[in-house]
Amino acid sequence: MIKTEGTRYILAFAFSFLFVLPWQLNAQISIGDDLSKISYAKPSEYIIGGITITGAEHLDKNVIIMLSDLDIGERIKVPGDDITGAIRKLWEQGLFDNISVTATKIQGNSIFLNIILQERPRMSKFSFQGIRKSEADDIRDKINLTRGDVVTDHLLIKTRKIIEEHYAEKGFLSAEVNIIEVPDPKADNFEDLVINIKKKRKVKILEIDIEGNELLSDDAVKSAMKETKTRGYFNPLDSLGPLLVNLVGDVFTLRFGQFRDHIVQYAKDNYKIRIFKGSKYLESNYKDDLDLIVAKYNKRGFRDAHIITDSVYKIDDRNLGVKIKLEEGNKYYFRNITWIGNTIYPSGFLSAILGIKKGDIYNRELLETNLNYNPTGMDVSSQYMDNGYLFFNATPVETYVDNDSIDMEIRIFEGKQARINKVSVRGNTKTNDHVVIRELRTTPGQLFDRSLVIRTTRELANLRYFNPESIQPDIKPNPAEGTVDIEYSVEETSADQIELSGGWGYGRIIGTLGLSFNNFSFRNFFNRKAWKPIPSGDGQKLSLRFQTYGADYMSWSVSFTEPWLGGKKPNALTVSYYHSIYSNGRPKSDTLRQSFVTDGVTLGLGKRLTWPDDFFTLYQGINLQLYNLQNYGTIFHVGTGTGAFNNINYEVILGRSSINQPIFPRSGSDLSLSVELTPPYSLFSDKDYSTIGDNEKYKWIEYHKWKIKAYWYFELMDKLVLATRLRGGFLGAYNDDLGVTPFERFYLGGDGLSGYNNFDGREIIGMRGYTNESVTPLYYQNKNIGGTVFSRYSLELRYPLSLNPSSTIYALGFVEAGNSWLGSQGFDPFDVKRAAGFGVRVFLPMFGMLGLDWAYGFDPIPGIPSAAGSHFHFSLNQSLD
Helix, strand or coil, X not given: CCEEHHHHHHHHHHHHHHHHCHXXXXXXXXXXXXXXXXXXCCCEEEEEEEEEEXXXXXXXXXXXXXXXXXXCCCEEEECCHHHHHHHHHHHCCCCEEEEEEEXXXXXXXXXXXXXXXXXXXXXXXXXXXXXXXXXXXXXXXHHCCCCCCECCHHHHHHHHHHHHHHHHCCCCCCXXXXXXXXXXXXXXXXXXXXXXXXXXXXXXXXXXXXXXXXXXXXXXXXXXCCCCCCCCCCCCCCCXXXXXXXXXXXXXXXXXXXXHHHHHHHHHHCCCCCCCCCCECCHHHHHHHHHHHXXXXXXXXXXXXXXXXXXXXXXXXXXXXXXXXXXXXXXXXXXXXXXXXXXXXXXXXXXXXXXXXXCCECCHHXXXXXXXXXXXXXXXXXXXXXXXXXXXXXXXXXXXXXXXXXXXXXXXXXXXXXXXXXXXXXXXXCCCHHHHHCCCCCCCCCECCHHHHHHHHHHHHHCCCECHHHCEEEEEEECCCCEEEEEEECCECCXXXXXXXXXXXXXXXXXXXXXXXXXXXXXXXXXXXXXXXXXXXXXXXXXXXXXXEECXXXXXXXXXXXXXXXXXXXXXXXXXXXXEEEECCCCCCCCCXXXXXXXXXXXXXXXXXXXXXXXXXXXXXXXXEEEEEECCCCCCCCCCCCEEXXXXXXXXXXXXXXXXXXXXXXCEEEEEEEEEECCCHHHHCCCCCCCCCHHHHCCECCCEEEEEEEEEEEEEECCEEEEEEXXXXXXXXXXXXXXXXXXXXEEECECCCCCXXXXXXXXXXXXXXCCCCCCCCCHHHCCCCCECEEEEEEEEEEEEEECXXXXXXXXEEEEEEEEEECCHHHCCCCCCEEEEXXXXXXXXXXXXXXXEEEEEECCCECCECCCCEEEEEEEECXXXX
16 A cells, blocks of 8 residues: 555544543453453553563664553553553653553453554665756765665654755745555565655746835845845846946956955945845845845944835746845934953044044944954954953943934943963864964963964964864863863864876876875884875975876976974974986987986075064075086087086075965965075186077076065955966076076966976966966977076955865965066066956865866957966866965
């Protein structure tokens, strides 16, 4: 027999009627061959002599007796409430289709009971009808049904509700779910569930009607709602045209500051930017959005604004309408703000920190933000909590309302200073404790400092070992003792990366294999038990890379970084070696062989600084490159093409990074100034460099190289980030007779992927909208000499599609401008090649940051018609930065 859910409800009602009201009936209890009648009018008292269970095939009989609340030796009345209660308690478990209790024997005043059960069927398997396999797979994980589950009313109702909610979230508000129970012929008391789903059509919001708004437009009110919106809400609007005109003008006149200001002002005054969102209706989101409308009015001084009525109505099978009637109320302003209870800081100082003056628009949210926590500026709470006053509290109270003016009294409770008692970390299952602890800025015995808690969260995120979105400090104050415990909760992510790729570049297929172990443990290298699959947890970095397109080109490199040399201070030691060979494939003994062999060694030491602040770092390194050429003059236009060239340089990088996280930064900056210096050999030589050949002139390479990088990140609104980026470089000479070295030059344009064609120390800088290296002086003449000066400017709007640490994804739109020059005499920061486009970034822990961009270059490159125009660019590990 096939049953549906409706059958279950009928059975449930019938059994409830029979077993809950048994005292209104007469029952016969069979005792052997003797049929005795027990009248409900005259109950008799018995002692339970024994209890047996019949019909329970899959359940423990002792558990059933326990659930019935009947005990051997207990006195009960038959008929009576004890038997009725036992049946009711068993029925409440939802495991049985039928329950009865009979007496198997009566001896004197002892009665022996038998509980007869009919178990509900169990599920054998389930299947879907009416939907695609991919949809069924998504639902399968949510409903979590397994073979052997008891098919109860609760299970059926829960399953149906989960499926309905699943489709409601996708806009199918009218979806029907019917679960059919089919007995399994191969197993007794098992059945299959056939889940029939009719999605019907998507239901979307067609119209939103706003009433009662006079001071804010309909669009301004609608923009306050985060999730509830109509179809095509983000169609071009009246004010969007002027905005685009302003932005284009800003970009092509390089007024980047105005670009940002226009976007911020537009976003604040007009609309919330909707990216990849539909017009589906969800009741929970709708209720939240009504609160956001009121909050928007409150921010603008309308303290009494409220929703009078709201309704959601059906227009047709596919569309809903929303009607909201509101009352704006009067607009209010702050008048007098006084402070009570403050002894540490004077009232004038606190008022300056609060930043609200008499006559400002009444904004309760701004008041609370500037009192308690302002992530983008100063607040009163930080003045206390950064100085140990963990128990500080500020309560703003409206003391007087006069027409449109409000007097505020802010009542301060300063409390005592709290010291840190214990600091712990939870969740680092892979990373060793000492690696995490050395990054903590909060230590036992310190006065509590909220800014150090925030800084610690940032430092843990920038390790890249943990999910930055889930790092949570748990602050546990103990007011009685004046102490606080802090526990940082982290979630490990994969820090290691693998690069395995084959691509087309410079007319060849190039294969690359790279391994980067970013949380390596060298001390466990010889410990076989630590290879899971590699020894890890000590925060060291080991990188291996190999690239080739066959016998003509091979390159490999290895580097190792110890971030805490000696284990006590954050002094990072880096050692690396690389080797590459370019050739025409002929054997070494062949006089026609052409080759360019490079060997390089780097030894560097980086440290964190405490001045001007502790966001600064200093890196110093010694680099050695040895170049050996054989018959390579037709490709590298220096000297005879045969000879040895040596580059020994000292590099120093002063940097400051305050970004909140490395993968998708929303705030902060990343700045650096670097200098590369070789010894000025020519200044100590009496050679006439204007007459000697290139082989001798550049045998000992000399130059000074300066580079600047400045990246800033601004969160314009929730998760929408503006990234402004500037890069520049200059390569100079000590001796005018010697001139600028042909090595170490800048090549601008394309995807910025280095490796192959990086044989002479050249620095490849990506610039979208143009082909590889095409924005380089005389590139169209195939002289391959590179630039000595470059600049590049970028503006990007970024929005995350997923912040999951296993696959962080964000979309971006950008404008970019840049150029490179031969010599500083021709340098003009406004003489640039311009481009614009859009793209996507995907961060996979195993592979790093992958990017795909489309860009259009607006300015032609002389001699290379195809250099500008429409281009796609693939990037790997932020090669386009």
